[in-house]
Amino acid sequence: MNFLIKIWISFILDLIFGDPEKIRHPVQIIGKMITFLEKKLYGKKGSFAGGVVLGILVVASTFFVMYGFVELTKIVKVLEILEIYLMYTVFSVKSLAREGKRVYKILKLGNLKVAREKLSYLVSRDTEKMDKVMIIRSTMETISENMVDGVIAPMFYMFLGGLPLAMAYKAINTLDSMVGYKNKKYAKFGMFSAKLDDMANFVPARISGIFITMASYTLRYNYKNAWKIFKRDRKNHASPNSAHPESAVAGALGVQFGGKVSYFGKEVKKPTIGDKLKEFRLDDIKKNILLMYMTSFVSICCFSTIYLVYLML
Structure with a gap:
């Protein structure tokens, strides 16, 4: 089956189903591998060297297992079905939308307590004392930030190196989410994983502004302001x-x-991003989700075009 067709099928499957809930997800297996190796490598204080070994082992083993599997699909064609399934699990478009809509629906019912609780599963910040505006803002920030590691980056690496590279990216992402913290436990041990994640997202993050601006134009949002603020405030973050x-x-x-x-x-004052042209409204979450969907479509269309041009050269 054509590689491009496989990517589009996997992308459409994600739009329809989101992350599989009743079937084992590859990220769960990667997570168990990280937990197992962490126990072996952490030691007494969690050294930087141990974290480097952890990162290399997890990413390299993920890549080579997937590489071997893809090579096997060339011999056993029926395994292409499983390959498409694995490709589909790399994307998180529907799941991001699902989480955002969940908070939206709860806020619409006026239940701030439950909304804070649901949001706490998505963000690392404290949610207990958030008002409605803060919940909306935090939900939108999370959806916006995750457009890179849940949509654009997996797609970027899928087109660049197929399933092996895309799944290796997910391994990096999982490492960062499990050990890439700046707290006492992981300050040294998780540093390599955190930096690796920064490096892996470097290019996808920088092309995200282009895709989001294009998506804004398609949706008749303020695309000129999207590009203006992207150029001005894209470095306003730790x-x-x-x-x-x-x-x-x-x-x-x-x-x-x-x-x-x-x-x-502990209260932290983060640099502001964007101009406050209006106060946050509940419907902004839905607009943000729609923008995320359109950005994913723009991204796959752009990557597909580049891939086809490359094949013709």
Whole structure:
């Protein structure tokens, strides 16, 4: 089966079903491998060297297992069905939308307590004292930031190196989410995983502004402001990558991200992203989700075009 057709099928499957809930997800297996190796390599203090070994083992083993599997599909054609399934699990478009809609529906019912609880599963910040506006802002920031590691980056690596490279990216992403913290336990041990994730997202984050601006134009959002704010505020974040998609979304929707937020009981004032052209509204979450969907479509169309041009050269 043609590689491009496989990617489109896997993308459409994600739009329809989202992350599989009743079938084992590859990320779960990667997570168990990380947990097992962490116990073996952490030691007493969690050294940087141990973290490097963990990162290399997890990413390399994921890549080579997937590479071997893809080579096997060339001999046993029926395995292409499983390959498409694995490709489909790399994307997170529907799942991101699902989580955003869940918070939206709860807020629409006026239940701030439950909305705070649901949001706490999506963000690392404290949600217990958030008001409605803060919940909306945090939900939108999460959706916007995750456009890179849930949509654009997996697609980028899929087109660049097929399933092996895309799944290796997911391994990097999982490492960062499990050990890439700046707390006492993982300050040294998780540093390599955190930096590896920054490196893996470097290019996808920087092209995200282009795709989000194109999607904004298609949806008749404020695409000019999306590009303007992206160019101006894309570095307004402690993370080297997070502000790139957030700035384009903030510009497109006329809102301002950043500002005061609490992490583990400590209030932090983050740099602002975007101009406050209006206050946050509940419907902004739905607009953000629609923009995310359109960005994913724009991304796969652009990558497909580049891939076809490459084949013709």
